[in-house]
Amino acid sequence: AFFDWYYPWAVTGAIWTVMTQVSHVQEDCQRPPSGDDPDDYFRWQIESALDYSVGSELVPKLTASLSLQSMHHVMPSVCGCHFHGLYPEYAEICERYGVRLNTRKDVSAAWRSCIARVFELSSPERTPAWALDEPSAAQGEAGGLASLTEHLPLIVYLATPGVVMLACTPLF
Template sequence: MNATTKTKTMKTNKTNLTDEQLERFGEELDALRQRVLADLGEEDAAYIRNVVKRRQQLEIAGRALFYLPPAWPLAVAALSLSKILDNMEIGHNVMHGQYDWMGDPGLNSRMYDWDTMCPGEQWKYSHNYIHHTYTNILGKDRDIGYGILRMDEDQPWRPQYLGNPVYALLLMLFFEWGVALHDLEVENIVAGKRKMSDNKPLYPGLIRKIRNQTIKDYLLFPALTGPLFPLTLAGNATANLVRNVWAFNIIFCGHFPAGVATFSQEECEDETRGHWYYRQLLGSANITGGRLFHVLSGNLSHQIEHHLFPDLPARRYPDLSVEVQEICRRYGLQYNTGRLSKQLFSVASKICRMALPDRKAEDGDAPVTQDALAA
């Protein structure tokens, strides 16, 4: 296990690879991507349609079970699973354009919207473009700490970060709201890099989405259960909460465990395709687990493969990871993976550690080594 996190170059990312090696590394990954692209077809289509169908069955089962008060926990479980499938394996992946090749408007990145407060249209900008293009580049990738948290030593410490663990807890509980408001770039407005008026075009879509989601989960479906209104309302709120906690944890394990690298804007200037792949690899971390776990994580348990190949259907990531790991071994590159418990612990300790100012005595490499030992 330790072998995966022992790389010492986290702060500067001075790769041992020569430019030629980096180029060949990129070509190998390009070839992998090409091979899967050429192979896309009926199985991938059948898979995603099956997930869509299961999601609907879970949703309908959940909504219906609220009529039976003793089945309340079951109803919440079914509805939570439905929302998790919708947000992760379907929504996130469909909106990445992973299934655009099917030509099905119901599975098209430009048409799909998910069962959460954030309008898909706005999320696609901050996620597909900003986060996936500038992954883990400090000052560019707004997903490093989401403008609220301090998640990297290179984010200068300020007293307000003492609240880091509390902010993280709140973000976890209200994750869908955090994602929805993420696009308003409040931190950039505070920093004077963005004007309030820049957000004006976003309000109508945001308000419409929040209104529709609220009417559905907190008014109409509870009302349909008549006298059980409060129970159904509480059930829907719980399902949204379960989904929030799940999505937050999966996503935080993708980029914030110890050993994941961040990059400076200078080292990514005029970046080659090989270096882009290199940055995606070192900037992400995987979670090991069973098949069901991978499906419920939207295969974001294969965050590394997702960042290398964001537009390939996520169901391909488990197979791809075998080959990616083989390539990484040959180039001597770290491949950050571990059990959910390990990655969660690693993320939680980072959130707490970043709340405090850096200990000056250490050089930049030290925290990583410590993490490796802690893990």
């Protein structure tokens, strides 16, 4: 009975994570924009997204073109069925204007780097300097509550689907 109840939540949660989070929870995507104008909307949209399986015709179809996330951000009114054909020209335009295009070879590489980023963010001592607002004096503490709190983002990330599932499931 538990499996029948849990399985749909686990599968849809995994699909949601792969379809959305893998394209944004990446070190490359969380850097400040590379250009001179920090308010350049399109540069920010492109550089804060990750594209994977760029050369594949099948993966964009399986992911509703969300594997080409930066194009999805920049051209939301263009049907995703056109993204695969437009991508070479799009990449050339980004290169011409010095816009950083974040890519991974395939969904497996994107997923691995996403999980690596979650672990990196859960350990403040491994967080890049550009991501810190202010260096914390407690950053070097080890053990006890400090050890638990340094992993809090990872704990929350992993626990959220279960909490949502319990909160949204009617208990009859």
